[in-house]
Amino acid sequence: MVDFQYKDSYDVRDLEEIVRILRAPGGCPWDAEQTHESIRRNFLEEAYEAVEAIDEQSPDHLKEELGDVLLQVLFHARMEQEAGRFNLDDVADGVCKKLIYRHPHVFGDVSVSGTGEVLTNWEELKRKEKGQATNTDALDAVARSLPALWRAEKVQKKAKKAGFDWPDISGALDKLSEELNELKQAVAEGTNVEEELGDLLFSAVNVSRFLKVDPEVALGKATDKFIDRFRKVEAQAAAQNRSMEGMSLEELDKLWEHAKET
Numbered sequence: 001m002v003d004f005q006y007k008d009s010y011d012v013r014d015l016e017e018i019v020r021i022l023r024a025p026g027g028c029p030w031d032a033e034q035t036h037e038s039i040r041r042n043f044l045e046e047a048y049e050a051v052e053a054i055d056e057q058s059p060d061h062l063k064e065e066l067g068d069v070l071l072q073v074l075f076h077a078r079m080e081q082e083a084g085r086f087n088l089d090d091v092a093d094g095v096c097k098k099l100i101y102r103h104p105h106v107f108g109d110v111s112v113s114g115t116g117e118v119l120t121n122w123e124e125l126k127r128k129e130k131g132q133a134t135n136t137d138a139l140d141a142v143a144r145s146l147p148a149l150w151r152a153e154k155v156q157k158k159a160k161k162a163g164f165d166w167p168d169i170s171g172a173l174d175k176l177s178e179e180l181n182e183l184k185q186a187v188a189e190g191t192n193v194e195e196e197l198g199d200l201l202f203s204a205v206n207v208s209r210f211l212k213v214d215p216e217v218a219l220g221k222a223t224d225k226f227i228d229r230f231r232k233v234e235a236q237a238a239a240q241n242r243s244m245e246g247m248s249l250e251e252l253d254k255l256w257e258h259a260k261e262t
Contacts, residue, residue, distance in 0.1 A: 001027065012070070016088055019074045036076060042073045045144075054218060058259065090200040123161070135162040149215040152205040169210035232259035 001022050007014065022031035032076050050065035102125045104110035105118065132138045135158070142154045159165060166172050177200060179200040186196040208215040209256040233255045237244050244252060 012074075014169065015070065016078070019071070019078045033073075034075070034079075036079060039072070039075065040156055043069075043076070046072050074217050098129075103193055135159070135164075147216055149205055149219065151202070152202050152213060153209055156209055166206070166210075169207065172203065172206045172210050176200070176207055177205045229256060229259040232262060 004017070004021060019031075022028045023031075046065065046068040049068050050062065052196075053061035053065045073091070077086070077088040098115060100107045102122050104121070104125075105112040110120065110121070126132075126137055130141060132141060138158050139155050142151055142158070144151065146154070154259050156165075166175070179196065181201075183193070183200050184194040186192045207213045208218060236243055236255045236258065237247060246254075
């Protein structure tokens with residue numbers, strides 16, 4: 001039995017202590033074996049589950065998922081503390097200093113006219129803080145671990161701030177059509193297919209940016225719509241005492257069109 005004080009209610013410091021115990025000799029073998037790399041995916045999954053709770057508008061679910069995200073933060077901080085590089089207080093110190101530095105209109109004497117100016121100042125201070133001397137530095141600093149659609153959108157937004165953008169959506173739509181034709185040609189020739197498909201997706205993100213549509217959300221809804229119609233097609237096939245696997249593409253297409261109408 002470990003030396004631990006049981007309570008009716010715990011706080012962040014208690015969670016920090018639990019993580020320490022789990023990692024310490026006599027704790028949990030699994031927890032002790034983990035590294036930043038081994039639980040990297042766990043961090044991503046917990047963050048996405050927290051976002052799902054936000055989408056559900058469920059406070060109870062959000063509270064639970066934020067706890068899981070907090071656990072990941074404490075776990076990684078604990079590993080660094082064990083290595084003697086930094087601890088949780090150092091993490092808090094860093095983010096506090098960052099927030100103070102990037103909010104001179106709150107913690108300093110800078111005046112702003114509104115949200116737009118706040119965001120402009122934020123980006124300028126961020127670039128200065130991170131030593132981004134050029135616009136390319138700012139683009140290259142966008143995390144490669146982001147979902148590809150979001151990364152493309154962030155890169156495009158930063159390029160826009162440098163003046164590199166279409167004047168309106170018509171240019172973006174024309175570029176999308178051009179990239180589609182280039183993909184068709186690549187497929188026909190059997191060369192550069194991946195590259196041309198990437199260009200097409202990048203151009204599609206450009207269009208979504210002009211429309212002020214989140215490309216991840218749009219694709220997510222399209223996928224949900226596909227699943228819903230697929231379910232209807234399968235139900236229609238079952239009503240005919242048939243399986244989808246035994247039907248021709250033409251028959252399935254007819255059921256698909258019917259599903260679109262219902």
